[in-house]
């Protein structure tokens with residue numbers, strides 16, 4: 017069961033939450049279909065005076081179509097140890113090729129019409145504030161370019177965190 021907390025009550029470590037635990041980014045199209053994908057890049061903090069979650073989605077991802085066509089998305093954190101194999105599958109298989117969530121023990125729930133992963137210990141319900149394609153002209157070191165040998169650049173999505181849900 018999940019309960020809402022405020023940003024001031026938030027205690028998770030954003031570095032380990034993305035990089036070690038992994039997240040699932042979910043969104044729905046206007047026709048009600050939803051998709052989710054694993055993400056280990058992300059940031060939490062304050063943007064434009066709002067609590068914000070930033071995620072990075074490559075052009076090729078089916079999930080990008082869903083986030084682009086929606087005003088909202090969610091960032092869900094199931095327990096990374098318990099659900100490692102499921103999250104690996106959701107980060108390897110594309111929703112273009114069938115209902116990949118049905119191949120896992122994870123399921124969608126909905127908060128105000130925003131799909132999220134029900135089995136999560138932490139969920140961020142976000143309103144999309146910006147979608148900015150990452151382009152090489154903004155790179156200041158060699159490090160960013162080393163992630164784009166084959167193009168397929170990320171778009172950076174900044175979401176206003178409208179609800180934080182934690183497992184009780």
Ligand SMILES: Cc1cc2nc3c(=O)[nH]c(=O)nc-3n(C[C@H](O)[C@H](O)[C@H](O)COP(=O)(O)O)c2cc1C
Pocket residue numbers: 038051052053054055056057058072073074076077078079080103104106107108109110111112170
């Ligand atoms: C651990 C892990 C982290 C990932 N992080 C990201 C990420 O931050 N951004 C991204 O675009 N893809 C990331 N991916 C790749 C997508 O999850 C993967 O391509 C997925 O199959 C896309 O599914 P979709 O086509 O249904 O959207 C990651 C994959 C794994 C396994």
